[in-house]
Amino acid sequence: MEAEKIFDVIFESEGVCVGRLRNEVTNSARAPFQVARMLATDEGKFQGGEDTAPTPLEFFLTGLVGCLMTQIRVFAKQKKIGISDLVVTCRAHWEAVSDPDAPYAARPVGFEIDIAIQSDAPEDRVRALIGASRRGCFVEATLAQKNDIRHTLRLNQGEAVAV
Amino acid sequence: MEAEKIFDVIFESEGVCVGRLRNEVTNSARAPFQVARMLATDEGKFQGGEDTAPTPLEFFLTGLVGCLMTQIRVFAKQKKIGISDLVVTCRAHWEAVSDPDAPYAARPVGFEIDIAIQSDAPEDRVRALIGASRRGCFVEATLAQKNDIRHTLRLNQGEAVAV
Numbered sequence: 001m002e003a004e005k006i007f008d009v010i011f012e013s014e015g016v017c018v019g020r021l022r023n024e025v026t027n028s029a030r031a032p033f034q035v036a037r038m039l040a041t042d043e044g045k046f047q048g049g050e051d052t053a054p055t056p057l058e059f060f061l062t063g064l065v066g067c068l069m070t071q072i073r074v075f076a077k078q079k080k081i082g083i084s085d086l087v088v089t090c091r092a093h094w095e096a097v098s099d100p101d102a103p104y105a106a107r108p109v110g111f112e113i114d115i116a117i118q119s120d121a122p123e124d125r126v127r128a129l130i131g132a133s134r135r136g137c138f139v140e141a142t143l144a145q146k147n148d149i150r151h152t153l154r155l156n157q158g159e160a161v162a163v
Numbered sequence: 164m165e166a167e168k169i170f171d172v173i174f175e176s177e178g179v180c181v182g183r184l185r186n187e188v189t190n191s192a193r194a195p196f197q198v199a200r201m202l203a204t205d206e207g208k209f210q211g212g213e214d215t216a217p218t219p220l221e222f223f224l225t226g227l228v229g230c231l232m233t234q235i236r237v238f239a240k241q242k243k244i245g246i247s248d249l250v251v252t253c254r255a256h257w258e259a260v261s262d263p264d265a266p267y268a269a270r271p272v273g274f275e276i277d278i279a280i281q282s283d284a285p286e287d288r289v290r291a292l293i294g295a296s297r298r299g300c301f302v303e304a305t306l307a308q309k310n311d312i313r314h315t316l317r318l319n320q321g322e323a324v325a326v
Binding site for chain 2 (some may be wrong): 003004005006007008009010011012013014015016017021023025027028029033035037039041043044046047048054055056057058059060061062063064065066067069070073074075077078080085086087088089090091092093094095096097098099100101102103104105106107108109110111112113114116117118119122126128131132133134135136137138139140141142143144145146147148149150151152153154155156160163
């Protein structure tokens with residue numbers, strides 16, 4: 001049976017440059033709720049930044065771990081499964097590899113996620129909860145598939161063109 | 164020609180639960196630099212949270228936009244291409260769809276990234292820079308492929324088992 005859409009999740013993010021490598025990214029949620037907040041990224045001095053904020057990969061991994069943990073807690077409540085002491089650990093590994101026309105190319109190697117949880121519920125119900133939470137995690141679902149990513153470039157005062 | 168590894172990027176992140184839906188995620192970079200910092204996520208009151216921190220998707224999108232912007236700036240410097248006024252906008256769209264055993268499943272629809280940039284360099288060099296930066300962006304490279312994501316579950320005092 002074809003899955004039916006229940007609701008949309010739509011964000012618009014705008015990043016501007018500040019300082020050497022600091023970026024200030026304003027994320028505006030359009031649906032299913034509305035909020036706009038700014039988060040800043042930077043790099044350490046070793047990378048040429050000024051260390052005024054965490055690096056982009058720290059934000060990315062916080063999004064992954066935080067989204068999965070949130071869904072485990074929200075879905076446990078909806079399924080009436082009592083849980084406590086949830087701890088999620090993620091080991092993430094990428095490689096920078098040679099590229100003919102760049103300093104390097106990024107190559108994701110893999111993600112290992114360990115979930116520790118206390119519950120009096122039967123193990124099969126806890127396993128089903130974890131499975132449901134993985135399917136319901138917007139970030140994990142994104143990493144689990146090859147995504148449609150489109151780009152436009154607007155150079156100087158020209159028109160935005162697909163690149 | 165097979166790409167050769169230049170360096171590894173390895174992070175370990177540990178998330179713990181605090182409050183209703185707040186998660187405190189400590190991200191430890193293992194390579195190519197070492198740093199450990201905590202970032203907290205929460206949900207709005209409408210979602211059952213206490214609104215003490217941005218939502219996980221805001222972190223995720225900040226990681227995506229921030230990583231791409233950083234690589235555009237770092238690679239421009241290495242390629243000796245003068246740029247200024249870089250602005251990156253990303254529209255991200257997911258759907259929550261029906262699931263037989265969960266409140267919903269997450270379905271990523273797509274990402275549209277607009278790059279605005281000022282440069283006196285020839286357009287083909289700027290386009291090559293954008294292409295190189297996309298390949299060098301660890302987050303975009305992750306979203307552009309289906310990733311290997313492994314999970315273990317440790318229930319109560321049991322052993323961690325693959326799930």
